Amino acid sequence: MSGKYATETLDVDEGGIARAAQILRDDGLVAVPTETVYGLAARADSDAAVARIYRAKGRPSFNPLIVHVASLEQARSLAEISPEAEQLAARYWPGPLTLVLPRRRNAGLSAAVTAGLDTLALRMPSHPAMRLLLESTGLPIAAPSANRSGFISPTSPAHVLASLDGRIDAVLDGGECERGLESTIAAVRADGSVEVLRPGPIALEAGGSSGERIEAPGQLASHYAPGKPVRLDATQVAPDDFMIGFGSVQGDCTLSARGDLAEAAARLYACLHEGARSDKPRIAIAPIPERGIGIAINDRLRRAATPAD
Ligand code: TXA
Ligand code: MG
Secondary structure, eight states: OOOSSOOEEEESSHHHHHHHHHHHHTTOOEEEOOSSSOEEEEETTOHHHHHHHHHHHTOOTTSOOEEEOSSHHHHHHHBOOOHHHHHHHHHHOSSSEEEEEEBOTTSOOOHHHHTTOSEEEEEOOOOHHHHHHHHHHOOOEEOOBSSSTTBOOOSSHHHHHHHHTTTSSEEEEOOSOSSOSOOEEEEEOTTSOEEEEEOOSSOOSSSOBOOSOOSSTTOOSOOSBOSSOEEOSOOSOOTTEEEEEBTTBOOSEESOTTOOHHHHHHHHHHHHHHHHHSSOSEEEEOOOOSSTTHHHHHHHHHHHHSOOO
């Protein structure tokens, strides 16, 4: 896809991080590796930069962004961190947990980041390249997954370029993402209760997983879509299926032959990307056990299988 940018690929070294930091300071867009998926980063305190994220992704303006921070102190300057939220942050940050918290007014964030909500989604990532960028810029960084809105999330630079080449300034090449699924999103309520809004790598006891029931209007059931029909819980392969296997069910791409759910999570989007690219008109996916990270895998698969309207 060609656009008005020549998208640079940057190495994760001193020069690459410095260049990425400069692009961000100048209101540009850089796809960055995180431990979950690649994020499309822009400075969260700039209206122009945040507007570019929505434009590059084709994302509806009512769908708010996660803001990434380097420290708890920076998080405190942007949102109100209750004792319950503080406990979760102490336990899981840096890492794949996003907390939805009451936002502070006048924190200097672009209004488009929160899409008119009174809450703010915050995450402190653990990936070393993303941490270096956060620390070297000192900026709060908004970063949704680095894919066109509604399509498959990226876990490699090639996945990012498959949908955003020419639409963003650069991609910072950190190789493949370790976890492979987006962060768990948990809202911490005023009464201290915790509700899981999106299941992910961190299984929280409280709330239970209610699916990605995002409190922004119009959150779409169809998401992560490979652009062709997807059949779940498949144990038989039809001739026109691109089969995604798991355990004893072998596939054209197999999530984990030994039935390991963490390995399956890390490979899920790569297999979906491969299925999307293949000549086969359909994708079929073996049953995935509904436990642990399997809950988040099945959540993403159900959305991938829901046709867009
Ligand atoms: O692992 C991740 O979370 C990745 C990496 C890049 O950090 N990011 C990510 O962003 O998955 P995105 O934009 O693809 O998904 C963020 C989700 C969206 O469904 C959005 O609606 C929801 O978070 N969200 C953002 N702010 C929210 C808020 N204040 N309340 C409820 N949901 C919110
Ligand atoms: Mg996304």
